[in-house]
Amino acid sequence: MERIILNLKIALGALGNHRLRTVLAVLGVFFGTLSLVIVGNLSDSLSLKTEQEVDSLGKNLVIVFSGQLRRHGPRFPLATRATNLTLDDATAILYAFPHAKEVSPSGMKAFPVRYQNTVLKAVAVNGVAPNFAEVRNFEIASGSPITEDDEKNQRKVAVLGPTTAEKLFGDENPVGKTILIRRVPVQVIGVTVAKGSDISGADQDNQIFVPLKTFLRNFTNKEYVNSIYVQAAGDSVIPSLQKEIVALLRIRHKIRDGMKDDFTVVDLKDVNTLKSDAMGMITILGRTAAAASFLIGALGILSIMILIVNERRMEIGIRRAVGSRKKDIILQFLLESSFISVTGGLIGILIGMMASLVIARVLSYPATISVPGLITAFGASALSGVIAGIYPSFKAIQVNPVDIIRS
Amino acid sequence: MNPLCLMENVKKTFRIGEDLSVEVLKGIDLKVDEGEFIAIMGTSGSGKSTLMNLIGCLDVPTSGRYLLAGREVLGLLDDDLSELRNTHIGFVFQSFYLLPYATVLENVLLPTLYREKTAGHVERRAAEILKLVGLEKRMNFRPNRLSGGEQQRVALCRALMNDPEIILADEPTGQLDSKTASEIMNLLSDLNKKGKTVIVVTHDATIASYAGRVIHIKDGIIIDE
Ligand SMILES: Nc1ncnc2c1ncn2[C@@H]1O[C@H](COP(=O)(O)OP(=O)(O)OP(=O)(O)O)[C@@H](O)[C@H]1O
Ligand SMILES: [Mg+2]
Numbered sequence: 001m002e003r004i005i006l007n008l009k010i011a012l013g014a015l016g017n018h019r020l021r022t023v024l025a026v027l028g029v030f031f032g033t034l035s036l037v038i039v040g041n042l043s044d045s046l047s048l049k050t051e052q053e054v055d056s057l058g059k060n061l062v063i064v065f066s067g068q069l070r071r072h073g074p075r076f077p078l079a080t081r082a083t084n085l086t087l088d089d090a091t092a093i094l095y096a097f098p099h100a101k102e103v104s105p106s107g108m109k110a111f112p113v114r115y116q117n118t119v120l121k122a123v124a125v126n127g128v129a130p131n132f133a134e135v136r137n138f139e140i141a142s143g144s145p146i147t148e149d150d151e152k153n154q155r156k157v158a159v160l161g162p163t164t165a166e167k168l169f170g171d172e173n174p175v176g177k178t179i180l181i182r183r184v185p186v187q188v189i190g191v192t193v194a195k196g197s198d199i200s201g202a203d204q205d206n207q208i209f210v211p212l213k214t215f216l217r218n219f220t221n222k223e224y225v226n227s228i229y230v231q232a233a234g235d236s237v238i239p240s241l242q243k244e245i246v247a248l249l250r251i252r253h254k255i256r257d258g259m260k261d262d263f264t265v266v267d268l269k270d271v272n273t274l275k276s277d278a279m280g281m282i283t284i285l286g287r288t289a290a291a292a293s294f295l296i297g298a299l300g301i302l303s304i305m306i307l308i309v310n311e312r313r314m315e316i317g318i319r320r321a322v323g324s325r326k327k328d329i330i331l332q333f334l335l336e337s338s339f340i341s342v343t344g345g346l347i348g349i350l351i352g353m354m355a356s357l358v359i360a361r362v363l364s365y366p367a368t369i370s371v372p373g374l375i376t377a378f379g380a381s382a383l384s385g386v387i388a389g390i391y392p393s394f395k396a397i398q399v400n401p402v403d404i405i406r407s
Numbered sequence: 408m409n410p411l412c413l414m415e416n417v418k419k420t421f422r423i424g425e426d427l428s429v430e431v432l433k434g435i436d437l438k439v440d441e442g443e444f445i446a447i448m449g450t451s452g453s454g455k456s457t458l459m460n461l462i463g464c465l466d467v468p469t470s471g472r473y474l475l476a477g478r479e480v481l482g483l484l485d486d487d488l489s490e491l492r493n494t495h496i497g498f499v500f501q502s503f504y505l506l507p508y509a510t511v512l513e514n515v516l517l518p519t520l521y522r523e524k525t526a527g528h529v530e531r532r533a534a535e536i537l538k539l540v541g542l543e544k545r546m547n548f549r550p551n552r553l554s555g556g557e558q559q560r561v562a563l564c565r566a567l568m569n570d571p572e573i574i575l576a577d578e579p580t581g582q583l584d585s586k587t588a589s590e591i592m593n594l595l596s597d598l599n600k601k602g603k604t605v606i607v608v609t610h611d612a613t614i615a616s617y618a619g620r621v622i623h624i625k626d627g628i629i630i631d632e
Binding site for chain 2: 003006007009010012013014016314315317318319320321322323324325326327328401402404405406
């Protein structure tokens with residue numbers, strides 16, 4: 001240990017004559033680790049954020065939509081419509097698959113809504129099963145949720161999203177008031193907690209929930225629903241459950257082989273692929289920048305090490321004369337070059353952590369520290385120093401002490 | 408008792424260029440016993456430094472036999488030569504070769520960096536040796552703040568640090584004035600009286616007079632003692 005400290009002290013003395021070069025070399029490694037750390041932390045933040053968004057929609061959700069959806073793009077516009085997704089399909093899924101913990105069929109249609117003199121031209125009205133709050137992770141802020149009883153008795157009651165409530169009632173308390181949905185009087189029984197927009201960007205707070213039976217009988221007068229939310233028993237069973245649902249619905253909808261589905265089964269994680277693709281690009285860019293910086297840093301270290309090895313031929317000769325082996329000399333110069341790079345690396349890690357915390361705050365992402373990212377960054381900085389030191393240290397052992405003494 | 412150094416018909420040839428080579432040492436027979444103080448004299452280019460380097464295992468003979476402290480030197484690996492130098496030999500050169508970025512104390516400690524088993528208090532030992540040569544107050548100085556004589560004394564301390572049997576001094580006073588030179592020679596004499604084997608290369612008869620035995624070398628041959 002004391003040997004290392006003494007050797008580093010001597011090295012620092014030698015580097016002191018080349019401050020500018022040393023600083024440039026350190027900067028290269030610094031920027032390399034900086035970008036690795038930032039990219040690592042931010043991609044972790046992003047996946048945590050999407051995970052939270054997905055969970056806010058409901059845990060382990062598989063959604064069956066009626067009709068074919070266009071898979072890409074920010075929203076899910078219907079490509080084809082279908083009118084054959086039914087409550088029986090929902091029940092069948094629940095009974096057929098033990099991995100389907102809950103099913104929550106729902107219908108959705110936009111209607112004009114009115115309270116006294118306030119008219120909203122088109123609000124998304126959802127007919128939902130009593131378990132919807134649990135399955136889709138909605139909480140009630142005030143009043144009460146839709147119950148089994150409401151559903152069974154086809155009651156004309158509604159739970160409002162906070163945005164809708166605000167638009168209709170302003171500061172007034174909506175609970176207990178009566179609103180008109182398509183001229184049908186409906187009593188407001190509750191308001192949900194604000195959730196913001198969902199993963200596809202749709203505002204989840206500007207909608208109205210009514211019992212499904214009420215929705216089908218009083219509003220649409222149809223027997224089919226738009227979607228069935230299926231809660232899987234766990235994260236791992238989602239892919240198989242997805243396949244099973246497709247197979248079951250094809251049979252139930254009598255779709256022959258070779259024909260297209262008239263429904264779409266979506267795993268919410270699919271939606272994230274788009275976002276992670278974008279993050280993937282950023283990651284690649286960041287890694288490329290990091291690799292370039294490390295290269296520049298390593299080249300800087302290489303040149304400075306060649307320089308100081310040359311300047312220190314006398315030192316090397318005298319070390320050999322007092323008994324250092326060739327491997328001691330190699331080790332010494334590898335230590336010196338990795339010391340330069342690790343200095344840059346540690347500064348890069350420190351500033352990278354601070355920078356990613358700031359960036360996460362600005363983007364209002366959850367702040368995370370990616371430990372593998374830190375380890376990679378540190379490893380890369382140490383490695384670039386070691387690699388840059390290989391050639392100079394082999395130059396160093398070619399110094400023959402006899403030649404030094406003769407000159 | 409076995410001699411400390413034993414050379415039999417040692418030759419040293421240097422290759423210069425493709426097929427040109429010079430034989431610098433042409434058959435050296437030399438026996439050095441422990442505790443001797445030897446001066447090697449000869450004209451410039453006669454091969455004195457080459458012989459010193461062979462004795463000190465900085466270089467190996469082209470042919471012949473060389474035993475140092477009972478070990479056959481020819482055929483040893485580079486690492487083994489390093490170890491021999493580290494434990495048995497202390498070098499002093501005409502130029503002092505002190506590391507400019509290290510303090511006096513750190514320069515003296517240099518040989519201990521390459522010793523497998525470092526005897527505990529190396530720093531205390533270094534301080535004691537420095538006190539011996541009167542430099543205890545200069546321990547934390549950089550070498551460039553010392554006079555030539557002081558620098559050579561530091562180099563001598565460095566040579567003593569690992570307590571070797573032999574001190575090899577190749578023209579140790581070459582860069583010093585006569586007063587400082589005699590100080591260095593007195594130190595070497597004292598060390599010899601304490602049991603160290605000392606071999607000094609010199610052109611100067613006054614310096615050689617400190618030695619108990621003078622060897623003359625000419626054109627790579629020992630001509631008389
Ligand atoms: N590595 C080498 N390669 C080629 N020739 C060498 C080498 N080392 C020494 N010589 C030659 O060997 C001869 C003896 O050199 P050496 O240094 O031993 O002489 P010296 O007696 O110490 O002389 P001086 O009194 O000038 O120091 C010289 O001619 C020198 O040029
Ligand atoms: Mg010489």
